[in-house]
Amino acid sequence: xxxxxxxxxxxxxxxxxxxxxxxxxxxxxVRQVLLGAGEDPVVVGCATGCLEVSTTIYPYSSWKTPxxxxxxxxxxxxxxxxxxxxxxxxxxxxxxADKTMKFVAFGGxxxxxxxxxxxxSGAMERGHDMVYxxxxxxxxxxxxxxxxxxxxxxxxxxxxxxxxxxxxxxxRRKDLTQIMAAHGIPYVAQASISxxxxxxxxAEKAFAVEGPAFLNVFAPCPRGWRIPSSQSxxxxxxxxxxxxxxxxxxxxxEFRHTVKVHNRKPIEEFLRPQxxxxxxxxxxxxxxxxxxxxDVDRAWDRLMARCSQV
Amino acid sequence: xxxxxxxxxxxxxxxxxxxxxxxESGNSDDYVTGGWRSERPWRDDExxxxxxxxxxxxxxxxxxxxxxxxxxxxxxxxxxxxxCAQVCPVDAIEMVPEGxxxxxxx
Numbered sequence: 174x175x176x177x178x179x180x181x182x183x184x185x186x187x188x189x190x191x192x193x194x195x196x197x198x199x200x201x202x203v204r205q206v207l208l209g210a211g212e213d214p215v216v217v218g219c220a221t222g223c224l225e226v227s228t229t230i231y232p233y234s235s236w237k238t239p240x241x242x243x244x245x246x247x248x249x250x251x252x253x254x255x256x257x258x259x260x261x262x263x264x265x266x267x268x269x270a271d272k273t274m275k276f277v278a279f280g281g282x283x284x285x286x287x288x289x290x291x292x293x294s295g296a297m298e299r300g301h302d303m304v305y306x307x308x309x310x311x312x313x314x315x316x317x318x319x320x321x322x323x324x325x326x327x328x329x330x331x332x333x334x335x336x337x338x339x340x341x342x343x344x345r346r347k348d349l350t351q352i353m354a355a356h357g358i359p360y361v362a363q364a365s366i367s368x369x370x371x372x373x374x375x376a377e378k379a380f381a382v383e384g385p386a387f388l389n390v391f392a393p394c395p396r397g398w399r400i401p402s403s404q405s406x407x408x409x410x411x412x413x414x415x416x417x418x419x420x421x422x423x424x425x426x427e428f429r430h431t432v433k434v435h436n437r438k439p440i441e442e443f444l445r446p447q448x449x450x451x452x453x454x455x456x457x458x459x460x461x462x463x464x465x466x467x468d469v470d471r472a473w474d475r476l477m478a479r480c481s482q483v
Numbered sequence: 484x485x486x487x488x489x490x491x492x493x494x495x496x497x498x499x500x501x502x503x504x505x506x507e508s509g510n511s512d513d514y515v516t517g518g519w520r521s522e523r524p525w526r527d528d529e530x531x532x533x534x535x536x537x538x539x540x541x542x543x544x545x546x547x548x549x550x551x552x553x554x555x556x557x558x559x560x561x562x563x564x565x566x567c568a569q570v571c572p573v574d575a576i577e578m579v580p581e582g583x584x585x586x587x588x589x
Contacts, residue, residue, distance in 0.1 A: 177535040178551040189544040189560030190511030195519060196564035200542040208539075229505070232488050237509035369539045395564075403565030403578075406540050 174374045180208050184237065186215065191235040193227040196402025198392030198409065200224070201366040202308045203279060206388065207238075209376025214238070215275045216259075218252040220284030221245035223315040223394075224308065246288045249296035249305055252278040256301045275380050276303040282323035283313040286349050297356045297385045304379045304386045307349065310394035318397040322347040325417075327465055329449045330397075340452055340461055345468055353387040354423040360386035362422035362431075366393075367409035371420050371432050378422070391418045399448020411443040416473045421480060430480040437473070440466045486510060512560075516543070520563030522578040524556050530575035537567035537576060 175183075186207040193200050203224065207215065218241045219225035225242050228235040243251040256276040262268040280289050285307035293305055312330050313319040320330035324342045329335050333342035350363045359382040364372040372390065379386035391412055393405040400408055412418035413432060417440060420432040441462070444450040453462050486507035491498075500506055531553065538546040538553060545561035547554045568576040 177539055181535065181538065181548045181551050185544050186509075187544060188509035188512045189557055190514035190516055191543075192516065193542065195542070195562035196566055197542045200544075201540055201566075204541075204544065205539065228511070230511075231503060232486075232491060232505055233511040233514050234505040234508060235511040239508070366540065369536075401565070402562075403569040405542075405564075406566055406570055 174370070174377060177369075180373065183208050183212070186210075186237045187228070188235045188237055190233065191228040192230055193223060194394075194396050194402065196395045196405045197223070198310060198366050198394060198405045199281070199308045200228075201405070202306070202372075202390040202392045205366065205369055205372045206277070206279075206306050206376040206390070209373035210275060210277070210380045211377060213273050213275050213380070215277055215380075216241070216252070216255055218242065218248045218255065218276075218278040220248035220278070220280030220289050221315075222281035222284050223310075224279055224281065226315060245284055247292045248278040248280050248284065248289060249293040249303075252276050252303050252305075253296040253299065253301040256303050260302075276301070277306060277380075278303065279306050279308065281314070282307060282309045282311060282349075283315075283321045285309075286322045286347055290349075293353075293387075294356065297353065297358050297387065300358075300384050302384055304376075304388065306376075306388045306390060308390050308392040309349075310392050310397065311346070312394070312397050314394045314397045323349070325465075326468065327444075327450060327453050327461055329452065335452045340458055341449070348472070350387075350389045350421075353389070354426075354428075356385075356387075357426060358385045358387065359383070360422070360424055362387075363389045363391075363418065363420060365391040365409045365413050365418055365420060367391075367406050367413060368420060368432055375422060375431070378424075397449065399451075400446060404446065408443070408446060411438070411446070414438045415440050415443040416469050417443050419473065419476055421476065427481060428476070428479040430477065440469050515559045516562055517559045520558075520561060520581050522563045522565065523558065523581045524561065524563070524565070524567050525577050525579050526553065526556070527575045527577070530573050532573055532575070534572065536570050536572065540566055540570055542566065 216239045320333040327341045329341045354361045362375040395402040416437040545557040
């Protein structure tokens with residue numbers, strides 16, 4: 174695990190000049206993941222989404238790596254195919270047997286939790302030597318902030334309106350990290366752009382394991398969350414400190430809480446600075462707020478019970 | 484490999500690589516997004532402890548580093564989001580209005 178000074182010696186594999194919004198969490202996630210990947214060459218694939226669209230506007234690419242985009246739902250299938258082809262060409266003697274290469278697919282929560290879930294599950298089950306990274310910003314930001322299955326309960330989205338009938342999204346979010354852990358793959362982790370050391374270490378581990386690895390990275394979206402562009406990292410930190418986004422890893426089935434939170438802050442501290450939750454603080458929504466806190470507490474207790482005490 | 488696209492506007496289909504392939508990696512470096520900015524970061528070298536926290540969270544790869552130290556900002560690509568100023572633990576980075584002559588002059 175490298176410190177920041179050591180990391181500066183590695184190549185930044187995402188160039189500037191991409192057209193993601195100012196303060197975007199996705200590009201922070203990508204930089205940290207690829208810095209953690211180390212020195213080996215990396216092949217990147219992307220699901221359709223903000224990241225893919227904004228980093229590959231023709232005739233420009235922000236990737237200092239080979240890059241492939243196919244469709245919204247199949248980045249895992251595409252990258253797993255590239256990995257299988259690499260192995261096949263090695264076997265056929267067309268690529269030197271000692272050549273090493275890493276394979277990674279990036280997708281947003283729309284392309285991962287919803288649209289790409291089946292392809293992701295398949296690629297993980299087949300045991301390809303690849304890393305899948307979800308940058309979770311909790312909605313379909315690229316197409317205009319539509320709710321996804323990662324959108325938190327109570328959040329406003331353009332398809333989860335706030336009005337007489339409902340106060341933002343009614344349903345709880347899906348816990349994808351747990352779903353991936355249930356695949357029994359060698360490495361699964363949940364990380365946040367606010368905790369670079371934890372994130373780059375997890376990325377390093379994910380790339381190092383033989384076989385499939387999954388990273389779920391919390392990546393705020395200033396545009397969709399209605400926060401100032403300077404607050405992305407701060408909000409991500411609050412998500413960790415309130416227990417909304419616990420940082421943990423699952424290595425060969427063993428759960429480990431990697432960044433301890435001793436005094437969990439009330440969930441209001443994460444919700445209040447974000448415009449998408451503003452209505453929750455209007456009179457009449459006290460019960461909903463308490464319900465959200467209850468959901469966080471229950472998920473936290475369940476997770477802590479699974480984490481081995483170190 | 485450098486892909487020369489300076490006269491792309493006059494290309495016919497024959498000059499475009501098939502399949503919309505972009506033959507040069509990372510060439511968005513040539514695309515300037517600095518014009519998006521309304522505020523520009525300014526760093527006080529005296530205050531700065533070279534902790535590099537700003538560098539690791541910059542969404543636009545716009546904190547230039549040499550010899551393990553922050554040197555300058557890449558103002559061709561910085562969009563002025565202000566995250567660097569926000570995360571700086573010693574308040575060494577300040578966002579100043581774009582176009583103002585020099586910082587410190589508020």
